[in-house]
Amino acid sequence: MERYIRMISFSAVFIVGGILHALFVKADFVDCFSQLFCGVVVLVWGMLIKSRIIERRIRIIYMEIVGVLEVYFLLQICRYRLVDGNDRHLWYAYYIPMLIIPFLFLYLTLYMNRSEKEKRHPIHLLFAVMTFVLAGLIMTNDYHQLFLRLDDAMQDSMSTSNAGILLYIYCVYSCGMLVAAFIMLFHKCRISIPRRKILQLVIIVCICVFLFISYVTDIYPRINGTKLWNIGEIFAICCIFVLEGCMQVGLITVNTGYTGIFQETDLPAVIRDVSGKIVYRTKGADAVLSPSAESLVRSSDISGGSVTWAVDLSAVNTLNRQITETIGQINARNHYLTTQNEMQEEKAAIDARNRVYDRIAGMVSHQLAQIEHLLDSDEIDFSKRLKKIVVYNAYIKRRSNLELLRESEDRISVVEIITAIRESVTYLELNQINVSVNFLIDGEMSADAAVLAYDFFETVAEHVLNKVSMLSVTVAERDGIISMRMLTDISDCSFIDKWSCKELTKCKGKIVKTENNQDSILALFFERGGDRL
DSSP, X not given: OHHHHHHHHHHHHHHHHHHHHHHTTTSTTHHHHHHHHHHHHHHHHHHHHHTTBOOHHHHHHHHHXXXXXXXXXXXXXXXXXXXXXXXXXXXXXXXXXXXXXXXXXXXXXXXXXXXXXXXXXXXXXXXXXXXXXXXXXXXXXXXXXSSBOOOXXXXXXXXXXXXXXXXXXXXXXXHHHXXXXXXXXXXXXXXXXXXXXXXXXXXHHHHHHHHHHHHHTTOOOEETTEESOOHHHHHHHHHHHHXXXXXXXXXXXXXXXXXXXXXXXOSOEEEEETTSOEEEEOTTOOSSOOOBTTEEEEEEEETXXXXXXXXXXXXXXXXXXXXXXXXHHHXXXXXXXXXXXXXXXXXXXXXXXXXXXXXXXXXXXXXXXXXXXXHHOOSSOHHHHHHXXXXXXXXXXXXXXXXXXXXXXXXXXXXXXXXXXXXXXXXXXXXXXEEEEEXXXXXXXXXXXXXXXXXHHHHHHHHXXXXXXXXXXXXXXXXXXXXXXXXXXXXXXXXXXXXXXXXXXXXXXXXXXXXXXXXXXXXXXXXXXXXXX
16 A cells, blocks of 8 residues: 555645646746756655665666756756756756666666676667767767757757757657566566556556647646646656655565564564564564573664564474484484494404414424423423423423514513523523533614514424534624524534524525534624614
8 A cells, every 4th residue: 555655646746736836827937846846856756765775776767867857857947947048068968867767777777677686788889879879979969960060140049949960869769678677577567566567557558649639639737728748857757656666566676565574574573662662573472572492582672672582493403403413413413323343353353362372373383292292201301301301391381482572572682582592592401512602793683583483483493402512503684684593513514404484585595504523603694674773
């Protein structure tokens, strides 16, 4: 209802203005009254729409149309009252607003229902250039006489009976832009506006066309023989009617009707005046807004009072509960996964240890068999058998220790291999074997090299256990090559020919054997491996 009151009000104002214009026809200021009255009405309308239109680009075009109309009325006043009526350029300028307004109408229809971020179409620039060029040709008519053919003795009426071709182009171009604007306008109405509202806009356009036709055909309403409005006033009221109609049917987004929207919303909210009295209440508002576990009441000052609304926390609370439950599930899942990973790691460690133990058992299986044989044999005295058993047992212990070290580290201290050999030497001496050891090496060596050296020593020691009375062991290093030399008082060392070890190849080792009738020298050479400390 509000939009109809606005249209009726502007119609009544223009009718009153036309009547006053006809009644005051004999007054001295009649030549300016109509323009001044319409100019004020257009200015007031422009001030009202400035706060109603939401889209910035559309609002700017509206205000440009208002400004051009004001300039048009000013030119009319200057033309008929304030300036010499024979001023050519003032007459030419009088045509420019009638050219610019159709151009702005066309721009307005192009921008309707378009995003403000959307780039401007090249056709906009084309129409702008054509309008600018045509306006320039009109203002320079004195040089080419293509708009109006006028001589120096131009009449006060500035009759257009001597119209040039540019005047016809002007009329066709202006009317063409208006027609194009209305075609686009109704096309956009057909896409996004209900038929009932389209009919309202059609009626407004038909009224405007009727006003123009009635003026041109001289069937315009008169009082005492005077027309109610001039063509400029008709043009202004038609512009206002069409632009107002675009806002009312919804082609232009406006901020009116918010009272009804506020009252119909389900959001609990009220608007109070400065005294605290409730002025507006939404459909979803209770008698008193109070906070609770499921709602939060907020208030904010606004112009002329305050607004209070309730924020529904039920969805947030539900989401928080779901998040809490999910976090609990995630924590339980993480605990399960952590426990499972720990069990898998423990199982992997046990499996790794078992593999090492199985490998150690395989490596010392010969020594275990020898110990079992000595325990079961009764060919020699038990004390002698025990002395031999401790030799095998020392190897089992020390070899197992070296294997465990090799499993965890790539390099070990030379002290480990020296300690292992010294312990084995101690038990060899229990078997009446004179053993001398000499170590000329320090630092670290690869675990593979340490195992290789100890296995070589054990192989020789076990072979000479019952055959020699003397054994000399020397472990030294020179130029990154480690050597182990073992001197025995046996002449046959063919047993070492069958000794093979994969570490011998890995450490790039070799065995050198020197034999004579009384004793033999067995030498093992291999690379230290890695950087020397």
